[in-house]
Every structure is written in C-alpha cells, then in structure tokens.
Amino acid sequence: MKPRILFMGTPEFAVPALEMLLQEEYPLLGVVTQPDRKKGRKAQLTPPPVKIVAEKHHIPVFQPARLRDSEELEQICQLKPDLIVTAAYGQILPTTLLEVPPFRCINLHASLLPKYRGGAPIHWAIYHGEDKTGVTIMYMEEKLDAGDMLMQQSVPITTTTDVGDMYQKLSVLAADMLQELLPRLIKGEIEPVVQDHSIATYAPNIKREDEEIQWERTAKQIDYHIRAFCPWPGTYTYWREKRVKVWQAICLEQISTKIPGTVLGFSDEGIQIATGEGVLQLQELQVAGKKRMDVSQFLQGNHLEIGERFGLWKD
Known part of the structure; x- marks a missing residue:
C-alpha cells in the first residue's frame, strides 16, 4: 500500500517531483508552499509553480508565511x-x-551533501568551480540540511554549464531518484548514511x-561567477557609471599586465577585458534599461x- 504523502515545495525545481508522485498515483493529502509573491515590473501577485500544479489536480494548498507557530501548522499536522x-x-x-509521519520527512537537496547546505547550492557549486554537483535525498531534522543521507547521485559541471542548465537537470534527477527511492524506503531497504x-x-x-x-x-573565477548566476539573478558591472549585466563570457588563452577591468580590444566576437589573472571576453551584455544584446x-x-575600464574605480 502506498504511503499517504504531504508534499512541501515552492519553485520550479520541486515541480517534477510533485508531478512524479501524481503520475505514480501516490495519495497526496496536501501541498505546503510559500505565499504568492509580487513579480515583474507590474508587481503582479504570482502563485508559486508548485501551487499551480497542486490546484490543477485539486490538491489542498497551504501557504503560511511562517510555518512555525502558524494556524496552518496544526491543520497540516491533523492530516497525519x-x-x-x-x-x-x-x-x-x-x-x-x-x-x-511514521516514515519520517525526507528532503530533495540539490547538492552532494555535506557540501553546499543551504538555499542556493547550485549557484555556489558553479561559482566555486566544482567539477560536479548532484542531488542528495536525506532525512530531515531541525538543523539545516544535516540529516542522514538516503540516496545521492552526481552530475558533471562542464565549462559551459550555467545555473539554469543545472537547475533543470537536477530537478529531473531529483524526481527520478525519488521514484526509485520510495518503494525501497517503505520496505525498509535503505540504510541511512550519517553526514560528515x-x-x-x-x-x-x-x-x-x-x-x-x-x-x-581571475578570468576563470569571473567566468564561474557569470555562469553561476545566469540566467538568475545575473551578474553586473559598470561601464561609464551605467550598470551593465553580463550574460555570457569566455576565458581567453591570453596574459595581460593591464589594470583589471581595462578594455584590451574588441570585435564582433567580444570585448576583451583584463582581469586579476588572464583575459575575459564578454559576449552578451545588457545595459540598464535596454534589452540583452550580443557584442556586435x-x-x-x-x-x-x-x-x-569596466567597473567602479576610486583611483
């Protein structure tokens, strides 16, 4: 008999896992998600992606701003x-x-725990130049992402991977892992591993x-940074005191002794910028108030x- 499940999630990352539970016909008692937020220039109140899926399938939705000590918490506990x-x-x-819950609470976390506990694991894994990341499913406890691990799988980070690419890959991987894990978990076939x-x-x-x-x-570190924050929240610099978002860049096999931020050259292929070590070529930019554009x-x-020079300088 399949367990009666309460699902808790908010962004697009959680949607494939919720859809898998629906497809596999697990009994879903309810969905807990964050409150609707204002988004865009018009500040339009927008529901979380998980709420949209839940309402489509007529699943009760709870949206406490703060779960602890809320009226909704008692209602959620009563679902048992x-x-x-x-x-x-x-x-x-x-x-x-x-x-x-007798089978406890499990969490799908987008990192190879115990590395990158917290709210932005995919961003920081790319930012720090890791060669891989992944998904860990673990038991939950009141400490942040510190519970015993039930399953873990890795995915390589390539020289072109950005956070958007990896976010999509890991959301699908998390759903696939959950599908594999649940029958074994209910049968007691999983041996939890304590995190170091x-x-x-x-x-x-x-x-x-x-x-x-x-x-x-260094040019390589800035490249990691740009890819780690693309497409959200984005990286920026300044050019003639205008804020400019940098959407795409590559490292060049060049050496420069110029002051970091200095324009070394440019063509339709890119703008070559000196860094603390090496040269970075900007390929796609967005000046404040304008649309994204390639360098040409x-x-x-x-x-x-x-x-x-790019950047704000006081010298």
Whole structure:
C-alpha cells in the first residue's frame, strides 16, 4: 500500500517531483508552499509553480508565511501523513511536524551533501568551480540540511554549464531518484548514511552585492561567477557609471599586465577585458534599461575605447 504523502515545495525545481508522485498515483493529502509573491515590473501577485500544479489536480494548498507557530501548522499536522516529502520548500520544519509521519520527512537537496547546505547550492557549486554537483535525498531534522543521507547521485559541471542548465537537470534527477527511492524506503531497504559534519560547507541565499563582478579576480573565477548566476539573478558591472549585466563570457588563452577591468580590444566576437589573472571576453551584455544584446549589437550603438575600464574605480 502506498504511503499517504504531504508534499512541501515552492519553485520550479520541486515541480517534477510533485508531478512524479501524481503520475505514480501516490495519495497526496496536501501541498505546503510559500505565499504568492509580487513579480515583474507590474508587481503582479504570482502563485508559486508548485501551487499551480497542486490546484490543477485539486490538491489542498497551504501557504503560511511562517510555518512555525502558524494556524496552518496544526491543520497540516491533523492530516497525519505517512511521509512528508520536501523539495526547495524554503523553511526549516518544526519538530512538531517532523514527528508526525511514521516514515519520517525526507528532503530533495540539490547538492552532494555535506557540501553546499543551504538555499542556493547550485549557484555556489558553479561559482566555486566544482567539477560536479548532484542531488542528495536525506532525512530531515531541525538543523539545516544535516540529516542522514538516503540516496545521492552526481552530475558533471562542464565549462559551459550555467545555473539554469543545472537547475533543470537536477530537478529531473531529483524526481527520478525519488521514484526509485520510495518503494525501497517503505520496505525498509535503505540504510541511512550519517553526514560528515566536519566537512560541511554552506550555500547561503544570494545577496545583491554577490552579483557584482570583481575584476581583480581571475578570468576563470569571473567566468564561474557569470555562469553561476545566469540566467538568475545575473551578474553586473559598470561601464561609464551605467550598470551593465553580463550574460555570457569566455576565458581567453591570453596574459595581460593591464589594470583589471581595462578594455584590451574588441570585435564582433567580444570585448576583451583584463582581469586579476588572464583575459575575459564578454559576449552578451545588457545595459540598464535596454534589452540583452550580443557584442556586435552593443558596439553598433556604443562607442567603446581601448584602455577604458569596466567597473567602479576610486583611483
């Protein structure tokens, strides 16, 4: 007999797992997700992707702004699920809920735990130049992503991988892993593995200041940064005091002794910029208030000079 499940998740990452549970006809008692948020220039109130799927299938939806001590928490506990499945829900579950299901609570986390615990694991894995990341399914506890691991699979990070690519891959992988895990978990065939907490690293939520390109870093590190934040939240720099988003760039096999941020040359293929070590070629930009454009389009509308600098400088 299949367990009665409460699903908790919010963004697109969680959707494939929820859809898999529906396709496999697991009894879904309800979905818990974050409140609707205002999005876009018009600040239109928008439901989370998980809510859209749940309502399409007439599944009860709970959206407490803060789950702990909320009125909804008591209602959710009264559902008495056999198992709770979470995927990028966005809040740590209180003990009162963790203790409800007999098969406990499991979480689909987009990293190779114990590395990159926290809210932005895919971003920071690419940012730090990791050669792989993956998905870990683990038991939940009140500490952040610290529970015993039930299953883990890795995916390589290539020289062209950006966070959007990896986000999609890992969301599908998480659903496939969950599909494989659940029957074995219910039968008691899974032996949990304790995380080595001594080597844990963290992936905090992205802050606005994290998005600015630091030209003193190496070309390779800046390339990691751009791909780690593409397509969201994006990286930016300044050109003639205008904010410019950088959507795509590549490292060149060149050496430069110029001050970081200096324009070394440009063509329709890209703008060559000196960094703290090596040269980065910008390929796709977006000036504040304008659309994304490749370098050839940028150069058609802007007069760029060799020797000028990108970034804000006080010297």
